[in-house]
Amino acid sequence: MPTSTNLNKATQYQAFAVLVVDDEIGMQTILNKALSKWFSKVDCVGSIEHAEELRCTNHYDLIILDINLPGRSGIEWEEAFTDPDKKADIIFMTGYADLETAISALKLGASDFILKPFNLEQMLQAVQRCVDKRLAQRHQFALRHEFKRHIATDMVGSSEKTAQLKQLIAQFAPSRASVLIEGESGTGKELVARGIHEASQRSGPFVAINCGAIAPELLESELFGHNAGAFTGAKKSREGLFRVASGGTLFLDEIGEMPLAMQSALLRVLEQRTIRPVGGEKEIAVDVRVVAATNRNLQQEVSKGSFRADLFYRLNVLKIDVAPLRERKADLIDLVPFFTKMLASELGMPNPNWAHEDILAMREYDWPGNIRELKNLIERCILLGKPPAHYWREIHGDTLKPSVTLSVSSGAEVVELTGSHWQNEGYPNSWSLKQVEKAHIQQLVDHHDGNKSAAARVLGVARKTLERKFKEWDSEESSYAE
Numbered sequence: 001m002p003t004s005t006n007l008n009k010a011t012q013y014q015a016f017a018v019l020v021v022d023d024e025i026g027m028q029t030i031l032n033k034a035l036s037k038w039f040s041k042v043d044c045v046g047s048i049e050h051a052e053e054l055r056c057t058n059h060y061d062l063i064i065l066d067i068n069l070p071g072r073s074g075i076e077w078e079e080a081f082t083d084p085d086k087k088a089d090i091i092f093m094t095g096y097a098d099l100e101t102a103i104s105a106l107k108l109g110a111s112d113f114i115l116k117p118f119n120l121e122q123m124l125q126a127v128q129r130c131v132d133k134r135l136a137q138r139h140q141f142a143l144r145h146e147f148k149r150h151i152a153t154d155m156v157g158s159s160e161k162t163a164q165l166k167q168l169i170a171q172f173a174p175s176r177a178s179v180l181i182e183g184e185s186g187t188g189k190e191l192v193a194r195g196i197h198e199a200s201q202r203s204g205p206f207v208a209i210n211c212g213a214i215a216p217e218l219l220e221s222e223l224f225g226h227n228a229g230a231f232t233g234a235k236k237s238r239e240g241l242f243r244v245a246s247g248g249t250l251f252l253d254e255i256g257e258m259p260l261a262m263q264s265a266l267l268r269v270l271e272q273r274t275i276r277p278v279g280g281e282k283e284i285a286v287d288v289r290v291v292a293a294t295n296r297n298l299q300q301e302v303s304k305g306s307f308r309a310d311l312f313y314r315l316n317v318l319k320i321d322v323a324p325l326r327e328r329k330a331d332l333i334d335l336v337p338f339f340t341k342m343l344a345s346e347l348g349m350p351n352p353n354w355a356h357e358d359i360l361a362m363r364e365y366d367w368p369g370n371i372r373e374l375k376n377l378i379e380r381c382i383l384l385g386k387p388p389a390h391y392w393r394e395i396h397g398d399t400l401k402p403s404v405t406l407s408v409s410s411g412a413e414v415v416e417l418t419g420s421h422w423q424n425e426g427y428p429n430s431w432s433l434k435q436v437e438k439a440h441i442q443q444l445v446d447h448h449d450g451n452k453s454a455a456a457r458v459l460g461v462a463r464k465t466l467e468r469k470f471k472e473w474d475s476e477e478s479s480y481a482e
Contacts, residue, residue, distance in 0.1 A: 016131055017041035017059060021051045021074065022066040022093075031064060034120060035127070048072040052079055060088045062130050064123075067094035067101065075101070081108050089130040093118070155188075155195060156338045157331030161323040165192065172318045173199035178270065180255075180315045181293040183322030186372030189293040190253060192322060196291055197249040204248025204288075207241050212257030219262050224269075226278035242275050242286050249289045255315070256296040256307060267311045290315070325367040325374065332362050335371065336388070339378045347382060354387050357451035361389040389451045438473060441466060 018039050020031045028044040035042045043058070045051045047069055055063075067074040074092060081090070092105045095116035102113050112126040155166050172179055173196050181189045190208060197206040214222055225240025241250060252258075258266070269275050270290060274283040292315050301307035325331070336359045344351045367373055381388050431439075441455065445466070448454035456463040 013038040013131055013135075014040045016061040016134065018043070018062045018064065018127075019051060019054060019058075019060040019088075020044040020064045021046075021048065021069070022064075023047065023069050024066075027066075030120070031123070034124065038127075038131075046070075048074070048077045052077070055080060055083075055086060055088075059086065061134055062127065063088045063090045064127075065090055065092055067092055067105070068096055075104055075108070089134065091123075091126050091130065093123075155191065157328060157334050159328040159330035161328040162331055165320070165322065168320050169195045170199055172196060172320070173201075175318065176289055177317040178289070178315050179291045179318045179320060180298070181291065181320045181322060182297065183293075183295065184324045184370055185295045186370035187322040187324055188371050189295075189322055190251065192320060193249070193251045193291045193293060197251075197289075200249070200289070202248050202289065204246050205244070206249050206251065207245035208251040208253060209241055210253045211262075212254035216259040216262065219259070220265060221278050223262075224265070224275045224277050225280075227280045238277075240275065240277060242269065242288055243284065245288045247287055249291055252290060252292040254294060255292040256294040256298060256301055260306075260308065263308045263311045267308065267314055270311075270314050325370045329363045332359050332374075335374060336362065336378065339375050340382070343375070343379050344382055347379070349382055352382060352385075352387070355389075355451045355453045357448070357454075358388040360450065361392055365392075387448075387451065387454055389448055390454050393447070438469070441469065 016039055018035050018041065020028055020035070020042065022028055022031075022044070023046040025046075028046070032042050032044050043054055043060075045054060048071060051063075051065075054060075063080060065074040065077070065080070074094075080088065089111040090109070091112045091114060092110045093114045093116055094101070105113050111130050114123060114126060155162060155169070169192060179193075179196060181192050183189050193208070194206055209222065211219065221238065221240065223241050225238045225243060252266075269286070272283075273287070274285050276283055298307055298312050298316070302309045302312050336354075340354065341351055362374075369376075377388065377391075381391050384391065386394075441459070444455040444458055445452055448458075452466050453463050456466050459466075
């Protein structure tokens, strides 16, 4: 069955399913035994009728189909070729084929055509070609998914600070000079770095490394590479990220965590534009733009002696400060729908229809975790099926909501009650049913931070009903005022 060179592929094939359709029990046995070493699911049947039943209830990536079968022939199994939702690769096999039959099979969309009797290796090669093609398609889909998820470079938001940030990215991008990005954790510093790279139109790749996530003794090898035998365990040479990023951008995240010894080596690279791999003697020229980021104030780190002043000046040629979310809350009106749509798609869930009030409720919070915290909150709300304003109250209580005073008019009489009065003493006995209804509806709307849709769900009525009642109350108050 699989040779030693195919063992790795055989492991990958476990996620695929195969259906064998042949009326010869001996052929079913041979193919089942051979294919089961590669595939976790191999089903064998002797007729198109039975095969169609299995196809409708199961997913198959590959169908090995005999043309000459009792009842409907393999050529007549139209459903297997025309169903767009259950499209499988099909390998035809027959012992009585002529050229016309082969052409008909290929026109239907068959992936291969094999004559009986055949060598088993011949069949396995045809199977491998089909599955390798499917495997490549899956990998491409996964890469596209990761690209959409992680490599987005559009800055979302219409606040003044975000507009200034976009302007700086466009202004700094064409230069080869180093860029230093400072900002709190979770503000999107890597997104800014990617934006600079994309706008620069440099031909090489964008390569990122977190300087604080790699052991100090390995960081030099990671950045500059090493020669075989340079240290214990270095069995092979390694290029290093500076060479990988050749012609592109190297993003040094958390540069403030870099050990002082490595800071000296990095300074030398930035000044001379050459690197020396660990254990090597020759200098290698590199064309790499360095963008560094930190959540620390590097000027203060220099004053404390924990960061080299000369490296700071070399990195700080161009400077971008990324404002925290609390200073650009106007971006929430764009960020919330953006993350909601993106995360719903990633989670395979319907896009929730949240009210405008949900976004307004979020503006009462200072977001110490910045955009990362916002994204995590939205993801939880989607998974729990709760609007943000409603979920917000569960995790933060009433700390963000001031005491509400409701005025209920009855002719010339105006009765004012605070929220605490409702909760502790209930409504006055002298109130009419209409007054109680108005107070209760207003209380629920305030409880959901003005979200009338959420209040309507709790009350079991349509939002239009609440809108109509609020209009009625407004017109009544206007008539009383006259």
